[in-house]
Amino acid sequence: MFKSQFGHVVKSAFKAPQWASNPHVQTIWPRYLIPKPSITTSNERIATPDGDFLDIAWSIPEQHDAASNSTALGVVLLFHGLEGSVNSHYARHLIKRLTHDGFIVALMHFRGCSHELNLTPKAYHSGETTDPLQTMEHVRARYPDLPMFAVGYSLGGNMLLKLLCESKEASYIKASVAVSAPLLLAECALRMQRGFSRLYQHYLLDSMKSNLLAKMRRFDMSGLITLNIETANRIATFREFDHEVTAPIHGFDSADDYYGRCSALPMLQHIKTKTLVLHAKDDPFMTEAVIPSDNQLSSDVAYELSETGGHVGFLHGTPWAPKLWLQDRISAFILEQLGQC
Numbered sequence: 001m002f003k004s005q006f007g008h009v010v011k012s013a014f015k016a017p018q019w020a021s022n023p024h025v026q027t028i029w030p031r032y033l034i035p036k037p038s039i040t041t042s043n044e045r046i047a048t049p050d051g052d053f054l055d056i057a058w059s060i061p062e063q064h065d066a067a068s069n070s071t072a073l074g075v076v077l078l079f080h081g082l083e084g085s086v087n088s089h090y091a092r093h094l095i096k097r098l099t100h101d102g103f104i105v106a107l108m109h110f111r112g113c114s115h116e117l118n119l120t121p122k123a124y125h126s127g128e129t130t131d132p133l134q135t136m137e138h139v140r141a142r143y144p145d146l147p148m149f150a151v152g153y154s155l156g157g158n159m160l161l162k163l164l165c166e167s168k169e170a171s172y173i174k175a176s177v178a179v180s181a182p183l184l185l186a187e188c189a190l191r192m193q194r195g196f197s198r199l200y201q202h203y204l205l206d207s208m209k210s211n212l213l214a215k216m217r218r219f220d221m222s223g224l225i226t227l228n229i230e231t232a233n234r235i236a237t238f239r240e241f242d243h244e245v246t247a248p249i250h251g252f253d254s255a256d257d258y259y260g261r262c263s264a265l266p267m268l269q270h271i272k273t274k275t276l277v278l279h280a281k282d283d284p285f286m287t288e289a290v291i292p293s294d295n296q297l298s299s300d301v302a303y304e305l306s307e308t309g310g311h312v313g314f315l316h317g318t319p320w321a322p323k324l325w326l327q328d329r330i331s332a333f334i335l336e337q338l339g340q341c
Contacts, residue, residue: 004276004302004333008294012278012306014314014325023282024196026310031089033315033322037096041086041107043114046138052122054131055114056138057086057107061099071102073338074147074174077139078107079132079156081180081312083207085113090153090179090312090326097327101335104143108135110156112211121219123211125246126155126185127262129163140172149334150176153312154285157181157277158264164275165267175274175337177330180283180312183265183290186256189239197284200311201238209235212245224249265290268297275301276333278326280309304329 020026041057048054061072076098080088086095086107095105110124111131124131140148150173152160157178164170182188192201212232215221225248227235235241243255252258268277281288297303306314317323 004336006274006302007297007299009292009297009303009305012304012309014280014306014309014316014329016306016308016314017316017318019319020315020322021308023280023284023308023310023313026280026282026308026313026315027200027284029322030313030315030324034089034093034324036087036089036092039092039095039099041095046134048131048134050120050122052111052118052120054111054135055109055116056135057109059095059099059105059107061102061104072104072143072146073102074149074334075104075106075139075143076334077132077136077148077150077173078105079150079152079160080107080110080113081154081156083113083204084153084156085109085115088153090324093324094151094327094330097331098334101331103149103334104146106135106139108132117211117214117218121215121221121224121249123246123249125242125250125258125262126158126182127162127258128250129159129167132159132163133167133169136169136172147174147338148172149174149337151179151330152176152181153179154181158183158185158262161264161271161275161277162262162267164273165264165270170273173273175276175334177276177278177333179278179326179330180280180285181264181277182286183263183268183292184286185259185263187289188286189237189242189255189259191287192238192285200285205235205238205241208241209233265292265296268292268301269295271298271301273300274337276330277301277303278314278329279303280306280311280313282308283311285311
């Protein structure tokens with residue numbers, strides 16, 4: 001088993017096969033090439049202090065004894081990426097693997113991502129930790145005797161790293177994993193304006209603008225943003241969206257203010273939770289500027305870098321029998337750290 005090396009940037013054990021060495025193949029094909037596994041989840045809705053709600057998708061191992069907690073190894077709190085949900089392919093594959101291993105999984109939907117419009121104008125972003133902290137406390141209260149772990153993908157990964165750095169409640173988390181996290185938000189926003197990556201930006205922005213327009217029709221947002229429906233429809237980049245929408249709604253002066261205060265790269269040296277960061281150098285959502293040096297890591301952060309893998313891809317195997325690597329590595333890391341708890 002690959003043993004985690006903390007405090008260093010090391011070469012990942014993942015290597016893409018020649019047929020899947022292209023970063024866009026790695027990023028796009030896992031969603032379509034490998035069927036999503038069947039999982040059983042139940043939704044729990046909890047109220048937030050500001051009069052809104054959060055939806056948590058629970059998946060419980062079949063053998064778990066709810067009365068005694070005798071068979072569950074622990075509980076894993078899962079955070080999806082931008083515009084993701086429990087139906088995202090990476091989430092379903094990980095939930096399937098972790099529940100098979102004997103873990104309870106709780107996936108928190110960011111506001112607006114559970115296919116129902118929320119009750120307030122507030123949304124989510126790469127540094128919004130209030131809702132995740134409330135969810136963490138809720139999960140901990142339900143399973144106080146089980147060790148808690150956390151996994152975040154992409155936007156959810158950056159948010160998780162920020163939470164670990166800034167919140168004393170993070171001590172409840174025994175170990176965490178961040179996958180394909182955009183650790184320098186400004187750099188990543190610029191990268192999404194170049195080449196083929198503009199197609200990813202267009203696809204995600206369509207979903208983001210659709211949710212924004214639905215909110216604008218329900219709420220009077222004139223005191224929060226200066227956009228109307230026509231000008232909102234013309235937003236063409238993440239930076240524009242973050243400057244015109246994310247920043248003013250969530251109390252930032254500008255997109256640059258938001259990016260500067262919420263990028264997790266400068267925070268890695270302050271994390272005190274055993275944390276694995278997984279990243280591919282060819283990730284089309286970002287540049288090599290997001291890759292830290294050893295002196296930017298705390299002694300509790302293990303950073304594994306692969307040459308290939310795309311964005312939340314890490315596809316291997318053969319074209320006739322493709323496999324995903326992420327859930328194997330994440331499971332192995334959590335089990336490794338479980339032995340240290």
